[in-house]
Amino acid sequence: MLNLLPFISVLFFLSCSQIVEKKEEPKQEPKKIETPLLQKLEKEYAVIDTIPYLEAYIERIIMVGSSGLGFASGKMQGGFADVSDAQKISHYVVTLAGKHCGDHEMAKKAEMYYTSNCGGCHGDDGKGLNGTFPNLTRPTLLGIEKRKEFLKFKIEKLKK
Numbered sequence: 001m002l003n004l005l006p007f008i009s010v011l012f013f014l015s016c017s018q019i020v021e022k023k024e025e026p027k028q029e030p031k032k033i034e035t036p037l038l039q040k041l042e043k044e045y046a047v048i049d050t051i052p053y054l055e056a057y058i059e060r061i062i063m064v065g066s067s068g069l070g071f072a073s074g075k076m077q078g079g080f081a082d083v084s085d086a087q088k089i090s091h092y093v094v095t096l097a098g099k100h101c102g103d104h105e106m107a108k109k110a111e112m113y114y115t116s117n118c119g120g121c122h123g124d125d126g127k128g129l130n131g132t133f134p135n136l137t138r139p140t141l142l143g144i145e146k147r148k149e150f151l152k153f154k155i156e157k158l159k160k
């Protein structure tokens with residue numbers, strides 16, 4: 001029996017390595033189904049006037065800044081807050097515009113932050129300063145208006 005041990009262990013090793021080899025056979029990559037661009041753009045266009053879209057837009061600007069809207073004061077730097085604070089502040093900005101943010105408590109928590117960090121430029125009421133700092137209480141923010149025009153143009157072009 002003891003003599004057989006090396007033989008058995010070799011057999012065992014071989015069968016194991018076969019299993020391992022089998023497992024390592026290159027798997028067929030599942031084919032990725034890319035959503036066509038037109039579909040993606042149409043999906044975005046369909047939600048562009050919603051509050052969650054508005055909040056996400058404001059959040060992104062708080063984090064990365066804004067440029068190209070043509071204000072005399074130039075661009076706005078980003079890095080004002082991290083993701084979770086940016087979320088609270090965006091909720092507050094939405095309430096300044098007289099819209100329902102869906103989480104009033106969250107918005108209230110950001111009031112102080114807004115007043116001390118954003119109010120200096122955009123005004124405590126969010127109405128900005130004509131031509132110098134954008135009004136955050138417009139029915140549609142300028143950046144969203146621009147995006148809307150871009151999407152409309154792109155979608156029409158892709159449909160042709």
Ligand code: HEC
Binds near residue numbers: 057058061080118140
């Ligand atoms: C130093 C002045 C300054 C401060 C502080 C500032 N911003 Fe701005 N903000 C600007 C300017 C200028 C623009 C327009 C820049 C551009 O895109 O041309 C702008 C753009 C924006 C826009 C886009 C407006 C639109 O119509 O699309 C939003 C939203 C915004 N700011 C929110 C905030 C929030 C929230 C804070 C505080 C965390 C803040 N800003 C702090 C100057 C400021």
